[in-house]
Amino acid sequence: DAEITQSPRHKITETGRQVTLACHQTWNHNNMFWYRQDLGHGLRLIHYSYGVQDTNKGEVSDGYSVSRSNTEDLPLTLESAASSQTSVYFCASSGQEGDWEQFFGPGTRLTVL
Amino acid sequence: AQKVTQAQTEISVVEKEDVTLDCVYETRDTTYYLFWYKQPPSGELVFLIRRNSFDEQNEISGRYSWNFQKSTSSFNFTITASQVVDSAVYFCALSEPYRYSGGGADGLTFGKGTHLIIQP
Numbered sequence: 001d002a003e004i005t006q007s008p009r010h011k012i013t014e015t016g017r018q019v020t021l022a023c024h025q026t027w028n029h030n031n032m033f034w035y036r037q038d039l040g041h042g043l044r045l046i047h048y049s050y051g052v053q054d055t056n057k058g059e060v061s062d063g064y065s066v067s068r069s070n071t072e073d074l075p076l077t078l079e080s081a082a083s084s085q086t087s088v089y090f091c092a093s094s095g096q097e098g099d100w101e102q103f104f105g106p107g108t109r110l111t112v113l
Numbered sequence: 114a115q116k117v118t119q120a121q122t123e124i125s126v127v128e129k130e131d132v133t134l135d136c137v138y139e140t141r142d143t144t145y146y147l148f149w150y151k152q153p154p155s156g157e158l159v160f161l162i163r164r165n166s167f168d169e170q171n172e173i174s175g176r177y178s179w180n181f182q183k184s185t186s187s188f189n190f191t192i193t194a195s196q197v198v199d200s201a202v203y204f205c206a207l208s209e210p211y212r213y214s215g216g217g218a219d220g221l222t223f224g225k226g227t228h229l230i231i232q233p
Contacts, residue, residue, distance in 0.1 A: 033220045042204060045220035058220050092221075101148075103223065104158040104220060 002027040006091050007104040014113050019078040021108050023091030031094045032074040033102065034058075034066065036087040043090065049074055081112045115140045117207050119224035126195055127232050134190045134227045136205030144164075147181065147188045148206040148221065158204075164188065194229045202226045 004025040013019050025032065030051045035043040045058030047066040055066050063085060065077045078085055088109050092102040116139040126132045138147065149161040162172060164181050170177045176193045192199050206221040 003137040027179055035223075040225065042225040043206075043221070044223070048220045059222075078227070088156070101160055101163055103160070104150075 002092055004091060004103050004105040005043050006108050008108060009106065010020075010109045012111045012113065013081050015081060015083060019081050019110065019112075021076045021078075021089055021091075021110070022075065023074045023105060024072055024105070025091075025093040025105075026072065027093055027095070027103060028070065029093035029095050029103075032068070033092040033094075034064070034074065034076045035090045035092065036060065036085075037090060037107075038087050040050060046076065046089075047074075047092060066106075078110075081110075083112050086112045115142075115145075115207050115209060116225045117205050117222055117224035118228050119203075119205055121227045122225070123228040123230065125232060126231040128197055129194050131191060131193050132195050132229065134192075134203050134205075134229065136188045136190065136224060138186050138205070138207045140186075140190065140207060140209060142173045144209070144211045148208070149188075149190050150204045150206065151180065152202040152204065152226070154201070161190075161203075192212045192229075195229075197231050197233050200229060202228050 007022045013101040032049040034046040035050045036046055044060045046060055047058055048063050049055050049068040052068055066074055068074055088107050090107050092104045118137045120135055145166045147164045151159040151161055162179055169181050178191045180189045204226045205224045207223050
């Protein structure tokens with residue numbers, strides 16, 4: 001069955017370190033998204049991609065970057081982790097026009113000490 | 114800019130009661146999509162429904178029903194005869210269609226969620 005996976009599921013890191021969160025989907029979806037979830041804010045869009053080599057900034061993109069070298073993967077990189085980036089991160093994917101449902105991964109809980 | 118408001122931060126009801134979760138949205142576009150997601154205590158996000166702006170028909174799925182009213186920019190969600198398993202955080206979300214050729218939806222704008230507690 002097609003799915004979307006995230007790794008690691010839990011990560012503890014230190015301030016200033018570079019961290020990469022992986023997202024892999026087997027739906028063959030062109031559209032992929034990264035969100036962060038914080039208490040009192042719901043989910044907020046970080047970055048998104050409509051296909052290979054395409055990336056776009058979302059609402060809260062500062063301090064994050066993504067790259068899309070193939071259809072299946074959209075890794076999220078925190079260039080220099082900050083305590084304010086402690087959060088739960090969700091990856092999602094969706095298909096083409098007429099199929100807007102976004103399928104979400106299980107989430108990655110990141111703690112920056 | 115688009116915005117989704119879920120004014121009810123937390124709702125607590127006794128099992129078997131009906132409960133309605135409110136969602137009010139703002140968008141400048143005439144074409145958009147509305148969603149509801151459920152996040153149980155285990156943390157995953159479960160898709161419940163998608164509705165496009167041209168379809169104002171109400172939807173019923175078992176104990177769940179949705180009332181979409183463009184006139185009031187609302188997309189409310191009702192659970193009939195609630196059960197303890199319905200306890201979760203529920204998110205309403207809005208998406209505007211990607212404007213480039215080839216399709217693709219913009220990222221979702223989420224409300225802050227409503228924490229629903231069903232007491233036995």
